[in-house]
Amino acid sequence: METLIPLLQAKTTAQVITGNIDNLFIIFCTFLVFLMHLGFALLESGLTRSKNTTNVLYKNALVPSIALISFVLCGYGLMFPHFSEGSSGIFGFAGMGVPKGTVTDTTLDGWTYFLFQAMFAATGATIVSGAVAERIKLNAYIIFTTIFLMLFYPVIASWTWGGGWLSDLRFHDFAGSTVVHSVGGAAALAGVATLGTRLGKFNGKIILPLPGHNMTSATTGALLLWLGWIGFNGGSHLSMDSGTTDQIIVITLMAGAAGAIAAHFMIVLVSKKYDLSMLLNGILAGLVSVTAGADQVSLLESLIIGFVGGIIVVPSIYMFESLKLDDPVGALSVHLVCGFWGTLAVGIFGDLASINQFIIQLTGAMVCILTSFICSLLVFSLIKVTMGIRVTKEQELTGLDLTEHGMKAYTFVSK
């Protein structure tokens, strides 16, 4: 009996220590997902025109704040109803919307998990930002984002990750090819459809290039996103287990590499010129594609999944252009299309592959995408008919920086 007590203490110590390691790991991953917001800010601003740069940066600097506040107020409670012990949001449990104690079935503390999930949610909202850039009113974007983060995303995500009906159906979306990327992409599609095309993008059947203003920003953004995926997918394992967590991270980064290589070859076939923005979208396409199955597929399979992602992103971008769905940064192709592909891939590759699983994946993806699209279309339409969603023609031609913000993004003096 004398020796039992120390042994029990040793067991408790091991649990405490394991909890500290896992929480440290998820804090590191949360940092990486937060870093993705800088990545999105730079990618989006780099791929749009310099007269709208301040506007793009303002939106992206505000999104993490909206996400944090929205998730405390009710998003977290809606997404994980079983954590909230009967009520959610600000009037719910102590400490507002952050539950105390360890999260069920994990070693994670409630604060860590809340922060990780809030940053995840913010990425969904940021996907919309890029697609609607250069013509949406700032207020319209802020209102939509707040509703998306307080309501749409938490409810849809809860179906898969909050113990909802899609998880009962065994729909598998490890880190959010559908839940984050396609859901964000579907909302972006609703925004693009509601807003219409940018002035000067289409002249009858002729598609005009409106090139981004800063490839240094765009490349920095894309590389930060690649880095961020270490946390996005690695952190989705929710604990640091040697041999599993690191495998997921390698599988993830490798799909990005395969996407880059695929896009590189596609670029050569299509245009003979090495289009840098296509290469960057190829990296992101590979990463989005492997996000649903990074815990299921082998290294070889991840290379195939990422490669296919890097292939399809190129014609997809041309397809949306030909449909006059004007998406300045390629967000629809990267997030909606490759997110859809990545979700289906779980039914084709890896441990879960089967016809049955493929149908589940297809069902889950379609339902989430349609729900996000319809709800977003409704809100964007309501905004359009009430306060107006689009800046005036004069404002768009002058640029949002001067008209919405009263400041230019750049002043390079000659002397």
Added chain:
Amino acid sequence: METLIPLLQAKTTAQVITGNIDNLFIIFCTFLVFLMHLGFALLESGLTRSKNTTNVLYKNALVPSIALISFVLCGYGLMFPHFSEGSSGIFGFAGMGVPKGTVTDTTLDGWTYFLFQAMFAATGATIVSGAVAERIKLNAYIIFTTIFLMLFYPVIASWTWGGGWLSDLRFHDFAGSTVVHSVGGAAALAGVATLGTRLGKFNGKIILPLPGHNMTSATTGALLLWLGWIGFNGGSHLSMDSGTTDQIIVITLMAGAAGAIAAHFMIVLVSKKYDLSMLLNGILAGLVSVTAGADQVSLLESLIIGFVGGIIVVPSIYMFESLKLDDPVGALSVHLVCGFWGTLAVGIFGDLASINQFIIQLTGAMVCILTSFICSLLVFSLIKVTMGIRVTKEQELTGLDLTEHGMKAYTFVSK
């Protein structure tokens, strides 16, 4: 007895493991605080004119080096006299200014703690850089920074964190609202007062805008600073404890979000235009405000503290302008004013709140601020009357890049 030896070994193993986790965590936090120097470099250069960009970058690239060398030579020994076993600095303990073994009352190794503290010190010096930008001689800034880091900061910081009289008084400044931010801000105020206003900023009673040259840089800088605060406040707990460390991090980031939202609404009220630099200062204001009490206040309180920070930073910036204290980046408002507010907030909110504590907080903040201001004013004045502190009128008009550095920061060729 046979079982006791393994048990003792098990206990030692747990301590070793805990030490490794805590040191790993603080290394991660040190990386984040170091990353803040890139943040400061980009924020400051972005908010100033392109003719002074090389100068701003040169200063900011040099500061971490000055901090590391100064802290080894004597700063660390002055700040933590009880670690130095009788002597400090280069002729002190083995390995120059880095003590061997575990730091008293922590699980941290001396090397880890030294690095974390040196990076902290560097942030104090960098605050000064922004306020005195666009007109100070490079040499004058380097000399001041070296003295500040070798002497002023370590001595003032030791009062609170090195077992000094303010810690005896139970003055509470968790991660440095006063010790880092207000002390740096007070030194900045001394610099601004000594230097005078930039040419062209004031025309009689009319205040002219001298807009920054690059909002992409400024926004990147501010977001990196926000990220860095994960390490700045999280690391100040000095160990990775699930349920405590992660709570501090959430409380911290949340105050930044509240500051952003507050500044956003202030901007609309004041100017109808969404001023991006005000939004960024709002984020930072919230973060500085919660730095003193991030270990004491609740989530709701952190939102209030950050929100108030985001409110007061806006009129504060106008106030310093109207006083002809010309601070190109808003450093006085963000660091001095919000640092002061955050220090007082510990007496108003959280577990320590009481009239008595409020008076202690007020006393501690005032003494640190005044000491830093007076000492800095003395050094800046001495520099002014001896070697001169300000570049010539011609140099200022041409820009410091060409006159101090012989190179332009940007050369965008048209072809």
Added chain:
Amino acid sequence: METLIPLLQAKTTAQVITGNIDNLFIIFCTFLVFLMHLGFALLESGLTRSKNTTNVLYKNALVPSIALISFVLCGYGLMFPHFSEGSSGIFGFAGMGVPKGTVTDTTLDGWTYFLFQAMFAATGATIVSGAVAERIKLNAYIIFTTIFLMLFYPVIASWTWGGGWLSDLRFHDFAGSTVVHSVGGAAALAGVATLGTRLGKFNGKIILPLPGHNMTSATTGALLLWLGWIGFNGGSHLSMDSGTTDQIIVITLMAGAAGAIAAHFMIVLVSKKYDLSMLLNGILAGLVSVTAGADQVSLLESLIIGFVGGIIVVPSIYMFESLKLDDPVGALSVHLVCGFWGTLAVGIFGDLASINQFIIQLTGAMVCILTSFICSLLVFSLIKVTMGIRVTKEQELTGLDLTEHGMKAYTFVSK
């Protein structure tokens, strides 16, 4: 006997936990080394002209992908033949080129170690990129990089780190002053020699400046590299041991600081103008110099080693210019020369210092450098005589962005 079983389990638990900590630490370090690729991309693009920026960014965004794929296909198997159990590469063990289980003599999982090593390899290839910038054909660079990463680097690195003949000889290169930096620098020298100088750089004996286009990019890049060295050298210890790993990190960062201070004084002596690009190269010079011996030298010795690195990088840059070896970013001086100095320094300073060790260091460095140079010269020459290595005169004058990529990097509209 009853108590023995839990004790054994406790031992296993401690091993699992230690493994998780070490793998977490190396994942963090891998993130940092990956971040160095963003650093290299920004440093190289910042120090070159804006008409070649897209080209520089394209190369740097592609290199991590080439490294990951190459290392899976055969690089990893060639570098660590004893891990591959009889065969290497894609047809080797399960999961393609990533070995299962724990890496021999470490607590690291095979996936973690693979990723860390692949990112290390990529840094070697990126060093070449800077030196050959502004005139090499994109395809030529891609082909060379693939061969370098699949063959040259893994074989040369295996001599020291893969249990090869240089490790038998007790050649000491902790984190790659020779193995990564000089080997990459020697390949860069071969490229520079094969390519010839940029048009407009030399007019008879007159050396003309071709200034970089963006010091904000360059400074951001250099600071990210400095941060990345936390992982580059810290991670090379392969485990998180308080008192050892953190000492290595401090020693490393401190040498960067000493390099910065040294370069600062050299700049004043040489030109009276504070050349920012020299300061940045001074930081990197100090870091490269301490990379071979960061686990061996004292703090004072690291300051000396870094200081000497910061001194020699300045005349070295002028020397290569005077030899008409045109290296736009100073890569030869920083990586080849300081890598050589750092390798020799292990024989002069620290625990291994001796005449015998100095001769071993000299031998090891010379053999690796010569092998890399000769092999690289062969491949570059083969590329030159077959597909051609250099863009046409017209393409070079117009800039690679328009001629290779069909897009400008920047479009700052006036309105």
